[in-house]
Amino acid sequence: MANLHVDVVSAEESIFAGEARFVTLPGESGELGILPGHTPLISRVRPGTVKVVLVDGSEISIFVAGGILEVQPGTVTVLSDTAIRAEDLDEAKALEARKRAEEALRNAKDKADIAVVEAELAMLAAQAAAARKLSQTRRSH
Known part of the structure; x- marks a missing residue:
């Protein structure tokens, strides 16, 4: 199965960079789910949780205070002024x-x-x- 390269970046630092099976996040017009092969897309992101399902099946949750999402073949990038790992x-x-x-x-x-x-x-x-x-x-x- 193909994977996605996912980058979640805040104004201060890269919060996550790695390979994933699936990503969900609060898009401007509702919850978005992104799988490998997703159509290219640019969208606003509302404040909420980005969930990244890693290749091994585990999940990482990251709070974002809104931002921009870019989806390209095989790559998902979330840019946010504020992004905080769920455990923080x-x-x-x-x-x-x-x-x-x-x-x-x-x-x-x-x-x-x-x-x-x-x-x-x-x-x-x-x-x-x-x-x-x-x-x-x-x-x-």
Whole structure:
């Protein structure tokens, strides 16, 4: 069976680079599943979890705060300002940051400030949800 080369890159570092059987991620218009041989595609990525099924059948989960997806024959690239390995996600820290952002939203005066804070809140809510989902999965195994 053919494999995909997958790269997940944040603004700071390469989070994952390797061979995989399958990738799922939150695309702009819904959940995307990418197998080897997928049609070339460029799409926005919503905040959420990128799941990479490795060649050995194990899975890696990476939280992304949105970004861009590029699919080429045999290659999947996800570019995101923020990408965090699932094992590094911390629900409590995300919720604390969300409280600070909500306070900033209450104090925001103009539309530009409000839009920036609302985008940050959406990303933090998705990050907390991904952390919660991962911790529930860990407890059930």
